[in-house]
Amino acid sequence: MSDVFAQLKSIVGAKGFSEDPAEIAPHLEEWRSKYTGKSPLLLKPASTQEVSAILTLCHATNTAVVPQGGNTGLVGAQIPFNGEILITLARMNTIRAVDAKDASLVADAGVVLANAQKAADDAGLMVALSLASEGTTTLGGLISTNAGGVNVLRYGMMREQVLGLEVVLADGKKLDLLRTLRKDNTGYDLKQLFIGAEGTLGIITAAAIKLFPKPEERATAFVAVPDVHAATALLAILQDRTNGLLNAFELMSRDGLDLVLEHVAGARDPLSAPSPWYVLCEASGIKGIGAVFESALEKTLEDGVAADAAIAASETQRAALWNLREAMSEAQKAEGPSLKHDVSVPVSAAADFIATAITAVAHRLPQARPVPFGHLGDGNLHFNFQMARGSDPKAYLAHWDEIQQIVHDIVHEHGGSFSAEHGVGIMKRAALKRYKSAAEVEMMRTLKRTFDPKNILNPGKLIPD
């Protein structure tokens, strides 16, 4: 092994590795401290050629590696649990090209999302992807996890942003799929295999992504609705009237709002009377979208679909409305521990799913306080249950697996997914085995065996044992 290490170190040169535990440590721990790994060696290749040489050697010597982007993942996919060698592409951070006419950006996989956003902005365009961790996450990590974020309703997940990829395969071979074409029907679309594969089929070293025109106008409203059925009806009406220009449609309950009002400094209820449910919605695009959005909203108030609405009249008011939604995680954390789920269902099944799952969890754990919220426009709910005040956190969190299975079973019955955005990693491998058909699991295993026969790429992740 020490011989392999010496060869690896010579591939990347003095600046390209670390064996210093202090430097490696931040790469070993998931940011919520849920997972901690160990690794004797951190490799920091500076080029695709170096990544290729690393994997050629690792393949020849059966040496396992874990590729890591910005280490912001939530399911443990980026953590070396068994002493694997860590590979970070942080030094591969060059934006290779921004082409305004072509509306595309080509960059190394180690480029941080915020830097890609900045480069697009400088060219008068924008990257569609936006999420809380954008100052840390890298393109490689975002693509490997098919990241979502706040603009999915309008622009789709990361998969829909990717035009081309450069990938190093398990045996070190470089696969150059780095094209910026919008139309290219020339055989199997191989890049799709690596998007969302959590680094188990290859290491993404560069990507070409789409850029978009920046919206000229935006309209944001905080809307009270009597129930989740009304929320989904509101969604359909607003999508119709804005012709698909909604970029956000976020659900929260009164209980959730109350937590924000209590725990977040400066937060205030924008409406005069309480409502059991709320939607934060926003449309954006050409000049005039605001008027269309407001007129559509007025009609829903007249028709009783919506009960009340506050429309942001300034950027300050808009920020205040968004803060009610964005501070939700912080407020829940301040309130105490939660049993959490990142699930999705068809939008039309959301109301029934929420009601059914709340009833089922209440039956098993009456003290759990449901605080569902999230991207209802995509059917994606952060379906959380807050511990009752004064309870014992350890005893409460001991119900995690049991409650999760109750919730996931009901998600599954509603045609939903046990992981909408976060992926599988190590956390949801058992769920994958439980909810996927045998044929689907077997096909995943076959792909893994075929393209990483020695199981050196992020072993133990995504695919159930």
Next chain:
Amino acid sequence: MSDVFAQLKSIVGAKGFSEDPAEIAPHLEEWRSKYTGKSPLLLKPASTQEVSAILTLCHATNTAVVPQGGNTGLVGAQIPFNGEILITLARMNTIRAVDAKDASLVADAGVVLANAQKAADDAGLMVALSLASEGTTTLGGLISTNAGGVNVLRYGMMREQVLGLEVVLADGKKLDLLRTLRKDNTGYDLKQLFIGAEGTLGIITAAAIKLFPKPEERATAFVAVPDVHAATALLAILQDRTNGLLNAFELMSRDGLDLVLEHVAGARDPLSAPSPWYVLCEASGIKGIGAVFESALEKTLEDGVAADAAIAASETQRAALWNLREAMSEAQKAEGPSLKHDVSVPVSAAADFIATAITAVAHRLPQARPVPFGHLGDGNLHFNFQMARGSDPKAYLAHWDEIQQIVHDIVHEHGGSFSAEHGVGIMKRAALKRYKSAAEVEMMRTLKRTFDPKNILNPGKLIPD
């Protein structure tokens, strides 16, 4: 073999097969008569179970099959060249569900696109995909070829429309990926493998696709531009000002327009002075998009990006402008034979590609008359060369392979694709081998070997020998 045939016939029952040459004949010939195949048996399964039983038997007996949708493909992928058994899903034509709240449609693969469009329309929504053959093409065929069409600029290719698939694998196993979720990060996205695979990895038996709100307003213009550089500049400006609401941006040359004016009854030049190049462009969406579009266009006229423009003032005028573009193929056909190419390049490379390729072809075949046209907004050009009047068609068409290689080489140098929309089939397997890297071809072969080890699914298509 006759025993296998007997078993296949018993699987599908009396209504489920034909050995009548007259009934089989229309399935054997590509619609331009470029390819003709042969097949002793046409199977018409009525259910996924029957498809599954068919492939189970074919797999066990090494019996090759060719799945066929609406038989509108242009590269021979749907033709049984070696006496394979033909499978049509025409009897599997049930629309299983249309969900307006969820904006999704679930249907058997044999459903004709126009019927899916109708069902969406009845629910107040629309299918994004639209193309000339929509009265004949089926969902299964459209997905298996990753079809494009006239709305790609705004809504993407077929791949971006697919939410879920039901597939029967080579060994007869059913793979149920028929979900309607917008977000579902639960392992490898297996459905991507079958989209655009031309039936070589499995037979798609059902699909869930996205639906979209119908545009409330549309604005269409026929714009004269001095050159292709100006056309791509116009595209960037209009995309910016309409905030991405362009749904069409189609290029044609004066020579192309002249062919339409000469050969198509009722066609007239909407502008007073001739121009070397034209763009037919259209924006659509919310009320007010027309005013935004027209004001943006006026600015480009003031700035000299565009030379002149005719804006449709009525639905009749709109149809007349569109007819100039849509009649292009018919006009070229009336004029005589053409050497044709379905290529794409990055939009920013289009002007240079067109100039370079025209020069190169003129050098080799001075009498060829370039008539490029197509979806410039997607970088997709139908890069055709018309035979000079009075020449010998046979002698002219004998240059097909040679000219095609000249054009494809230049496409490749410009980072482009030798098949933008049409696929590979049998026609472009040699091009695939020439322009793809060895690593990419090998990975395709590996996928094919892995998931169809007996090579019974559409053998000889897509993958080079």
